[in-house]
Amino acid sequence: MMKKFINNPDNITAELLEGMCMAYSQKVTLDGKLVCRANPKSEDKVAIVTLGGTGHEPALQGWVGDGMIDVCAAGDVWAAPGPPTLLSALEKVNRDAGILLVTLNHAGDVMSAKMAKQMASMKGIKVNEILTTEEIRPTEEEEGRGLGGCFFIYKICGAAAEQGKSLEEITALAEKINSQMATIAVLSELATHPSTGGVCGTLGDDEMEICAGQHGEGGGVVMPMATSKETAELLAGKIITKLGLTEGDEIVLCIGGSGKTTVMEQLIAYRDAAKFFESKGIKAVRGLAEEILTVQEAGGYQMMALKVDDELKTLWDAPCNTPYYTVG
Amino acid sequence: MSTFTKQNFIDMLRKAAEVIEKEHVALSELDAATGDGDHGVTINRTMKAVDEAVVESAALPLGELTGAVAMKVMMCDGGSTSPLLGSYFMGFGAAAAGDELDAEQTAAFFEAALAGFYDISKAELGDKTMMDALRPATETLAAKLRETGDIKASFTAAAEAAATGAEKTKEYVAKFGRARTMGERAIGHQDAGATSWKHIWAAFAEAL
Numbered sequence: 001m002m003k004k005f006i007n008n009p010d011n012i013t014a015e016l017l018e019g020m021c022m023a024y025s026q027k028v029t030l031d032g033k034l035v036c037r038a039n040p041k042s043e044d045k046v047a048i049v050t051l052g053g054t055g056h057e058p059a060l061q062g063w064v065g066d067g068m069i070d071v072c073a074a075g076d077v078w079a080a081p082g083p084p085t086l087l088s089a090l091e092k093v094n095r096d097a098g099i100l101l102v103t104l105n106h107a108g109d110v111m112s113a114k115m116a117k118q119m120a121s122m123k124g125i126k127v128n129e130i131l132t133t134e135e136i137r138p139t140e141e142e143e144g145r146g147l148g149g150c151f152f153i154y155k156i157c158g159a160a161a162e163q164g165k166s167l168e169e170i171t172a173l174a175e176k177i178n179s180q181m182a183t184i185a186v187l188s189e190l191a192t193h194p195s196t197g198g199v200c201g202t203l204g205d206d207e208m209e210i211c212a213g214q215h216g217e218g219g220g221v222v223m224p225m226a227t228s229k230e231t232a233e234l235l236a237g238k239i240i241t242k243l244g245l246t247e248g249d250e251i252v253l254c255i256g257g258s259g260k261t262t263v264m265e266q267l268i269a270y271r272d273a274a275k276f277f278e279s280k281g282i283k284a285v286r287g288l289a290e291e292i293l294t295v296q297e298a299g300g301y302q303m304m305a306l307k308v309d310d311e312l313k314t315l316w317d318a319p320c321n322t323p324y325y326t327v328g
Numbered sequence: 329m330s331t332f333t334k335q336n337f338i339d340m341l342r343k344a345a346e347v348i349e350k351e352h353v354a355l356s357e358l359d360a361a362t363g364d365g366d367h368g369v370t371i372n373r374t375m376k377a378v379d380e381a382v383v384e385s386a387a388l389p390l391g392e393l394t395g396a397v398a399m400k401v402m403m404c405d406g407g408s409t410s411p412l413l414g415s416y417f418m419g420f421g422a423a424a425a426g427d428e429l430d431a432e433q434t435a436a437f438f439e440a441a442l443a444g445f446y447d448i449s450k451a452e453l454g455d456k457t458m459m460d461a462l463r464p465a466t467e468t469l470a471a472k473l474r475e476t477g478d479i480k481a482s483f484t485a486a487a488e489a490a491a492t493g494a495e496k497t498k499e500y501v502a503k504f505g506r507a508r509t510m511g512e513r514a515i516g517h518q519d520a521g522a523t524s525w526k527h528i529w530a531a532f533a534e535a536l
Contacts, residue, residue: 013405033405053407074405075405075406075407076370076405076407077366078364078366078407079366079370079406079407079409080405080407080408080410081410082401082402082403082405082406082410082411082414083410083411083414084399084403085403085405106506107407107408107504107505107506108406108407108408108410108411111408111411111412111449112408112410112411114411114448115402115411115414115415115448137509142509145509193364193365193366195369196356196366196368196369198357198360198365198366199365200360200364200365201360211509213506215363215364218362218509218510218513219509219510219511219513220509
């Protein structure tokens with residue numbers, strides 16, 4: 001039986017958004033299904049808009065605020081918002097400087113973004129879209145989904161927007177980040193859907209799944225449960241291959257727990273991964289080990305890496321002030 | 329019967345909402361095998377919105393009624409179902425020739441909705457999606473209407489085509505959505521979205 005502190009399953013999204021905007025009222029404010037910056041940035045700067053399902057907190061609404069996302073359009077639990085909700089987000093920050101729309105590669109998000117962009121274009125709203133596809137799949141032919149790596153784009157493009165960079169510059173930056181980042185997920189325990197109480201997917205007690213994506217939809221590689229070091233080295237090795245990292249490269253490395261995996265485990269995984277990269281001459285110059293994109297009580301984590309240069313490092317270090325990520 | 333009326337359309341959609349309400353738990357269970365187990369929740373919420381929209385907008389001309397349904401459906405924020413069913417209902421609007429349609433106009437009306445759906449979905453037959461039930465149902469409907477002019481019989485044949493199409497999804501590997509990454513492991517599981525359309529077309533036939 002599902003043991004969650006919720007009320008009516010139909011109201012989960014509305015209530016969690018309300019809670020976030022009450023708890024962090026200095027930073028974010030709620031307008032229907034839109035989580036918006038409490039202190040909007042000036043209109044001469046590019047706005048960052050994104051969309052996605054809920055139930056992944058702190059992603060994505062938790063990073064609305066100064067220096068990151070301007071407006072996040074929320075759908076429902078694990079479900080994208082419809083086109084009108086996203087359109088209302090674009091209308092809200094419509095400006096001559098333009099909008100960067102960050103879409104994670106999942107069917108519903110992609111379709112809603114396509115329709116909302118068509119509608120926005122008819123209204124003369126200037127939008128460039130970046131589709132994140134950084135997930136590592138078991139075979140190279142498969143297109144990756146957008147996992148927690150969107151965080152790199154929000155942080156770095158958000159900082160560039162604060163500095164007054166143009167939409168063209170920020171779009172190019174987003175494309176650069178998308179091509180230089182990779183995320184790989186490992187799943188050790190399944191999530192339950194908070195609206196239905198149903199368990200998502202199948203996994204044996206002594207098994208784990210890599211390339212598992214976000215929702216227990218399967219499709220990864222199932223293998224016997226392994227130690228932190230074995231797992232972290234396996235995942236890090238795949239990131240090195242995917243990004244073609246070589247000796248002397250620098251990365252931002254993040255271990256984002258999926259919900260059930262503790263901070264203790266995330267820290268051990270970070271240590272193991274960073275040491276493995278180091279052994280290959282690749283330095284993790286910045287890092288995070290904390291919940292980034294969760295999936296209820298799923299066990300496991302997403303390992304995310306972004307290859308950085310001085311420009312990306314400087315923007316990564318720039319100040320931001322959001323409910324779940326603050327710098328400076 | 330040889331005339332399809334706006335009231336027929338409203339009755340069909342209301343019946344479909346009623347059937348989905350009965351089936352939604354089973355649809356979520358079906359979805360849990362290849363998706364994230366919430367298709368039933370989403371399609372039920374969406375069809376409730378359809379039901380509310382046709383009641384609220386019953387007095388509007390057919391073309392405006394379908395537009396009102398499209399908007400309400402898209403406001404559900406139900407993942408891919410919102411843009412897909414939104415564009416399906418917007419598609420109807422393009423071919424709503426009046427509040428009473430003859431057989432040819434009825435065929436064109438449902439074909440336009442399918443075209444709207446395809447424009448956003450891009451799924452082909454065999455991709456293990458809603459399209460596997462929706463397209464054969466629509467094509468059968470249009471062919472039967474043009475052949476016989478009998479609206480009731482044509483919808484009955486269309487419902488059978490939808491059921492066959494949904495059943496066939498068991499044989500397919502998924503090309504879209506969350507089941508996409510499962511590869512061969514998706515074989516043997518019937519697609520929840522196609523199954524919803526089987527129920528919807530069965531309700532369409534029953535309501536006439």
